[in-house]
Amino acid sequence: QMQLQESGPGLVKPSETLSLTCTVSGGSMNTYHWGWIRQPPGKGLEWIGDVRFSGATFYNPSLKSRVTIYLDMSKKQFSLKLTSVTAADTAVYYCGRRTTVAGGWFDTWGLGTLVTVYS
């Protein structure tokens, strides 16, 4: 059974870059799409972006100018970079596996990692 695990710094300073990695175990990456979702404390879920197994990326326009997601199937990882962070980027960040059918859903999630932007 495939498992996902987020890793990266838990604290980031304002204006710096948030970098997280999701490591995939227990299966092949090239039959799924991959995504990042975040959840500010006490609030709802926000989709950040997807990377397809082809490498194509799709981002939330609200973050598009600041976000990059990239895939490294040789390491069985995909990563998130979010630049110029502010306190509004404080959230639990989840990575997720998305099925490739039309309207594919997120069927497997990492445990999540809390990232706090502090000064």
Added chain:
Amino acid sequence: DIQLTQSPSFLSASVGDRVTITCRASQGINSYLAWYQQKPGKAPRLLIYAASTLQSGVPSRFSGSGSGTEFTLTISSLQPEDFATYYCQQLYSYPLTFGGGTQVEIK
């Protein structure tokens, strides 16, 4: 962007109750809707995909219906482990969006 409006945002119910949560989309999304359950401090868990298909391992008391702009998640007989927050998500077009959530609490 497609907006998803969930109602109610908060629901108080008893064990054994039948519970229905509604998710309305601002435009038609065919059946490209998923439902997730989230417990405090945990990652969301997929319950229903393609509006009405039960994810493997999810109890049969959960069911989903709808297409187009109106969808429902029904729990036929609420169990203690079902007290959680439920989210819908549309997967019809980018950007993917979530509903605001429905918190189900014990009466």
